[in-house]
Amino acid sequence: MKIALVTAYFYPISSGGTEKYVLSLAKSLIKKEHEVHIITTGTKNQMITYEDLIVHYVNDELSKDLKVLSSKKASDNLDDFTRILAENNYDLAHFHTLTPAFSIFHISAAKSLNLKIHFTAHVPSMTCIHGDLMQYGKYACDGLIQKQRCTACYISKKGLNKPISNIIAKTVNILNYPFSTATVVDTKIENLLELNNLCDKIFLFTNWQKEIFILNGFNPEKISITSQLLDKEIFPQTSVRKEIKNIGFVGRISHEKGLHILIEAFKLANRKDLQLHIAGILNDKKYFKKLKSKTERDTNVQWYLNLSKSEISEFYQTIDILIIPSITYETGPFVLFEAFENNIPVIAHNLGDMEIWKNKGFKIKIYDSTLNLKNCIQILS
Template sequence: MKILYLTDQFLPQISTGTTKFIYNVVKNVKDKGVKPLIITYSFYSDEEYDKRIDDILIKKYEYKGINVIAIKLFNENINFHTELKEKRMFPLREIIEKEKVDIVHICHPRRIAGIIELLQEIKMPYVITLTDCFLICPKLFLINRKGEICSGSKMGKQCIKQCDDLKLDFNSRYIRAQEILEKAEAIVTPSIFLKETFNKEFKGMDSKVFVRNHGMEFQNIDVNNKIYNDKSEITFGFASAAHYIKGIFVLISAFNDVKGNGKVKLKIYGGGNEELLPILNKNPNVSILGEYNNEHINEIYSSIDVLICPSIWYESYSFVINEAFQRKIPVIASNIGAMAEFVKNGVNGFTFDVGDSEQLSSIVKMIGENPRILNYLKSNIDVSDRNIDSEGNFYVDLYKNIYCKKLIKEDEYTEKKYSLKHIHDKFLGQNSNKNLPFDDDNKSFYYIFDMKLHYLKNRFKEETIKYVIWGASNSGKISKKFIEDKLKNFQLIGYIDKFKKGIMENVPIYSMEEIKNLDFDYAFICTTPGREEAKQKLNELQLKVVDNYLYGYGQN
């Protein structure tokens, strides 16, 4: 499968939590057989682009083995970065069709909403991962023009009242956002909070919204193995853009209240407000260290004992919180949004009322006076389920399901084709007295099985595949007929069965022990009682799983 990833910005030009998510996922699914391509909006000078198609400037490059196409619109209009329509993006159809894209994964709709219009016109299936509130709020963060937290657009009516500094048709924007979500094959959010926020704003989409925490690499990280005692000095850390919405001024104010305590220090990592922060800071134990990149993450977290995330907006996920947890570093965070979802007060960290610097200051003082409490907080931290391989598997399975639906749709299959009578007559014969191995309640099995065969047909269309069927029973016979009907390039060399021997329909039956002597590319497990034993045996032979759709195991 070839998956096109669309985003509003990407590495190396821009580094954010969303770009980190995209890179991690693309790198992982590429190792699982997906062919990725990224199209990103970009901000290079005009002369740095390679070509121009109508009003679109185009630049191709490779980032750490990933093919990227950077685009930029010539003569952007004033609302380009906040609107959800732009037909001048339609000439990109030429690239999408030339690249033979199967599915599109929208990673952020800002600046590329015109491409989403194009996808809908050419009926290209897409999945969307929501990483912030842009489809609700053109400012992304649900913060109004007064710098206050907003509860939502309320179909655009709230925006008209609270953000009249933006000259937008908020009602039309809301309708367009709803169309984008409704036409998505699936919607993924990295937190329960973000799912609930969108379900509240856009009704009727709960059934296709999935929560999947962003994954992280667990190799080559430095875990905090310190054991704290009453004399321990504690270094607190901040690792985000040093901007207003990230709560940087709340943080500075809190530490101005604890100056004079030599056991408590603060390190601020992140660019922004470089000239203002030194003026506001009155604590000599606060170090303002400026911008950093991902290559220095281990070094940064190794230098701190507690992370502080004082954001005054909801935060839809927060990589920094989860990266701290990954290293057994407790977190102090504002008690709203995804921060409150991940940080449990008094369990793996502490929370405080958003914007309340006095509360934050009191927590800092309490930890400075009682460092041993960090040992307890550390013992409750476990984010091992948030690994990138698990997230990659989730998306690969999602792509496969969408891809199979696409193939079925293209072939104009009908429900009639999956009636038991049709299947019985085609594969057992009209005059056969034999029964199918499944009752009418399970006829969807054949529909699903047929979809999976379509997937394999496309995957191996250029190869001759030798295969075995595990299970010399009626299910094995039916599966053989399905495979012969759909996969003309697949050659059956034998059945595998624990109890039977001999020949069935001119095909030899081998024992479990004999499989290691067979030359085959793929194995179909077509037995329910023996499925686990078959999988165990194939794993013992060190056969790599290439698709778990059909419990299929291949030699390569």
Template sequence: MRICFVSNLYPPNVLGGAEIVVEKMANAMNKRGHTVIVITTSPDDSMHILKEEGITVYQLNTTRLYPTYKQTEPQGVKKPLWHVFDLWNNKTLNVIKEILVKESIDIVHINNFKGLSLSCFKSGKDLDIPVVYESHDFSLICPRANLIRGNNTLCQNRNVICNEYVRVQRKLLSDNVDLVISPSQFMIDTFRDNNFFNNTDCVKIPLGVEFESNRTVKNYDTIDITYIGTLGKHKGVHTLITAFKQINNENIRLHIIGKGYDEEEFKKMGDTDDRIIFHGFVDNRDILKYYEMTNILVIPSICYDNSPLVIYESFSTGTPVIGSSIGGIPELITEGYNGFLFESGNSDSLKEKLVKVINDKELLKTLECNAFDSLPSDSMEIMISQIIREYDQLVEQ
């Protein structure tokens, strides 16, 4: 089969987990003998065609005002204008259609699309090629994609401008999607609650990891607590730092891995505590060693995370997870079995769960065993097989 993955970002241009998931899918499909191409945005003003281990990557330069991978940097009027321009882009539509014809594509698998506009969905429909949408965020129902307001609180009711933005997106998307895939039921339900995909088949397919499952032998002399992800307030890193600093124990360490627009503020929060270590951005190919040395992974999000890849990766090494009871996170963490859940944004609630695990090594060891059993050893193979079955059904229709 000839598969086209569409993703607004693709390594080495990385801002979050979605583009890493796309790369893993593309590599896995390629290894299975399928022909894979990737369409993404360009990091500069030029179009590039790259060849990477048998995969052709088209980097398009159709984005206006600023490159997609710099979306965390612009301030002021540029951001809302960028979103308006990005609603529909005929240049993107025509370029993608040319690529799909040139590459004789059988199926289009769209992931995060901001920067390529909603026109990318129509490209497949115009050519009678089945279109799959795998949703990693809430871009269709929120300009910020995370349902978080500017003051870092959950958006419970959209304002008039956002309502109009969503209405326009719903109209432009039309019936250009044949199948929706999501790793969490929460995201599927949220879209349908907002009148998206009510008449479109939606299927939950959990993520897979490339790491060979290998339960790590842990050290308990020092309890290593780790956060891996974007350094933004919507991810609740400040909640984690606050909770950690309140724990009076010299034999614990907090490792913070990632980059983001609130990074400097978080570093200032941790300045007075030598137990807090910032490692900066770590390439996904080098991340395994951090899971292996970690006793507890923490996902402190205050936004509706979909199905964080880091939880799957953590389980593959037998590392339990403490996460916010929000979004798709509770679909992965079973309280007291492979980790714990805490009230999102509540540092006291998080502190209580951390102390519970830190002070009970036998509990921690039990959580490790259960975490390892929470992920099938062939999770990537299971995910790819499920996706291929969906592809086959669409192509045969």
């Protein structure tokens, strides 16, 4: 079978969990004797080879066209995307992102060429217009899309509190103005229903994802729970106990990854005998500068930015425990599996399916607040 894996993010232009999964999936499919190409964003009409994979590029969607950004209109790259599909005569298109660059219009175009359509949901924003399944950015949501609640939550991203956001949302929905805000929830519902109709299979990583997708109208028979561990067996856990001196964080430096919570808890714990090592992918410069300034006088906080694959592997050998402070639902995350692979214990926020790994016997401690995380750090030994 000839397969196109479609993603807005891929090496060597970007690096993260989705990129790692798509690369791993491609190699796994090749081992099963499928022919696999990547279609991603970059320099228009360029084609390269990355780790023996053919990678096709179309323009990224960088315009400020509200119709494109709100999924009411296709990106200008749609014709190039459709041409690549037609010229290569693929049997299957497997989408891994739903963004302005590769939207529901691109999935529809692939379907019109009689390709089978698969979709893997990597992030909470698939079903959430706030982007993180955190109501008003503060607490976990059940994921059910509701007009008033979701509109208010979306408006709160402007920095408004819950009561004010609710009042504005009611006014917006009554007046149907501004139109882009008044219809944002309806557009999300329409896109999800269309995604359900177009896809032959939908792959999810967690039980919480499955519950939310079904809650919002997806056909349960199309949904399969898959694993991010495509090229590895479950890691054997050894009982070797190591003295903890170096705490590690690995991931994107962005608000939803909760690095601010980890830094605050680390400073509150006041363990001068411990080191905090941060291996971050620079994603939000303003957020990074704010956190960096908070740690300027902390000689036991070390920053490492945009490390290569080999450097990340070396980084894991220098830490004794990994902390995952994400304030959003995670579909993995990949750093959790990398810690298990390196036999490194983990402390993680209780959102998502983290408890499942603990119940399977992996070395993971769950916390539920900044204060609780501070206490976890205080008693490390």
